[in-house]
Amino acid sequence: MLAWFSVLWVATVGLVNSKELPSNYHQLRGHQVWQVSDGMDDVVQGLEAEGVVDVLDHSRSRRSLRIAPQHQEYVHNLLKDNNMDYKIHIEELLSFFQEEESAEEESRLSRRSESREQQICTADSCPQPLTDEYMTLDQMEWYLSELTDSHPDLVDVSSIGKSVEGRDIWLVHIKAGKCREEKEGKRGRRAKRMARRSMETKTLWIEGGLHAREWISPAVALRLIDNFINDCSMSETNEVYIVPMSNPDGYKYTWTTDRMWRKNRAVISNSECKGVDLNRNWDYHWGVGASKSPCSEVYQGLSAFSEPETQALRDAMKKVGDIDLVLSLHSYGQVLMYPWGWTADPAPDTEAMKKMGDIFAGGARERHGSTYEVVNSAGGFYYASGATDDWAKGKLNSKYVYTLELRDGGKHGFKLPSDQILDAGNEVWDGIKRFLNALN
Ligand SMILES: [Zn+2]
Incomplete structure (x- = not known):
């Protein structure tokens, strides 16, 4: 770097x-x-x-x-x-x-x-995710609330729980077998039957915004929602679940008070420090390589799943059940990591995760030449437990599980310029498409 x-x-x-x-x-x-x-x-x-x-x-x-x-x-x-x-x-x-x-x-x-067409997000409406600036929490919520109105059969938006400060955590479900029908009516229904016959439905779970300061993560998650809605070749045969903003309190706080805030906003008794690292709070070999100090950026919490945000995500993932691909979006570093994070021992399906990871990276490289390195989470030198990926692998038994560190390689870090939102979103979309086509 x-x-x-x-x-x-x-x-x-x-x-x-x-x-x-x-x-x-x-x-x-x-x-x-x-x-x-x-x-x-x-x-x-x-x-x-x-x-x-x-x-x-x-x-x-x-x-x-x-x-x-x-x-x-x-x-x-x-x-x-x-x-x-x-x-x-x-x-x-x-x-x-x-x-x-x-x-x-x-x-x-x-x-x-350059008089480029300006995207519009007014005080009470946001028809599309913005690509030329980072969205506030309110703008994201306006966009999500309009989704079900504009795509009543294809998209379902529901709250899976509340954050520490009482904000909703929204799950977007883009339903398999509905896209062609919405866009093409009867003709679409016929095409849909053909498509479903030739492909097996896969289930994807994409988690964004777990770490508050990683603004590109929810921005890319919102891009992916838009892409899946508009590209029936992908959404017709896949059940897609996306949580674009998993840590709304933390995100809000990065806009109002501290741009570098990472954790949630939990009040910890007997400490002047706040917040639990939501990517150290999941219950799989909890407590390895994380911190017991509330003042640490990697504070694991008082117990596994002590936080309402991780509880909500866990319960919603368990409800979906069989998930073929779990992707947790973070930044930065341009790295695609597969479990385990808590030990250097290989996880089940390691070879398959590596192989499909390379296929993702190949797709992501094509449009802008961006390289995403495919590596093991622990990397043999830095152990950390309590992350989404280890839990999804160890407890949910999903076959393909990754943490994706998005742009960039380190030049701007968390302060990735907003004119990279579109390119970052597009290359991840290309990678996912390549991945799903190979899987099918
Ligand atoms: Zn992160």
Whole structure:
């Protein structure tokens, strides 16, 4: 991974004018990003569990760590004691975001001046998922609420439960055998019978937005909903279940208060820190490589499935039952990971998951040349349990289970420019299509 931040950093804390940045960036003042090289993962994992560093990429050989000003000296000393080298990649995170924001604004303006057709999301309506900006939670909900009106037979949108703060978690079901009928009437019904005869119905589950700051994840999930609705060759023969926003409280919080928030917003008794890592809370070998400290970004919770968000997802997945493909969307790194995450031992169907993973990656590469590396979650060096994928494999016994780290490779990280939403969505769509065609 070539520097998240290959940009030159000359700014210092004093030069930052945080007034120009929205308030959800302000508490990142003084935060730095350090990169430590390969090896000594137990040291990094220990620091992460203590809650003094935020590991920004979990799957690569090099680690980027976000460190708040009050912890920098401590981490420096500890790395030195362990003979570990590090480089400061961002001296001032606020300046980095400031640059990214201005670049984003410039690109937005130039797109407008190209008089491209502007997408519309008003205060109370959103007919399509936006591709030229990230959607607020309200906009997503408007889009979802309009889906069933515009596709009453094909699409079903239901709440599978509530978040800690009482927000609905929405599940979109695009029903097999309904697409052609909706689009082509009687003629479609005939084509539908033909198609179903030649193909076996597969069931897919796609989870987006489990980690709040990974904005590209729900954006891609919404793109996929739109794609499945409009491409009958895929939705006619597959039962598709998509939860675009699994952590609505956290997502809302990244818009209002802290752009780098990852967890849910659970209040933890006897702690000044909030939030459980929803991708460390699932009940399969729970507690490996996660943290017992509520201040850690990978806090596992008081018990497995302690959180209403993971409970809702678990119950809805169990209700669907036989799921052929489970895909959990995260960012960043462009990696497709298969279980296990909790151990280096191979999971059942490892060879099949690898083979089909390569087929996905081949499809995803075609349009824009983006590479997605297919690797084992634990990678033999970084164990973590309690994620959706291990549970789906170990308890639900789904054959094909993956965590997909979306764009990018690290240049922008979580601050992926919004003009990449469409391309990121399209390449994942191409990968899924290739995958499903090969499976059928
Ligand atoms: Zn994630």
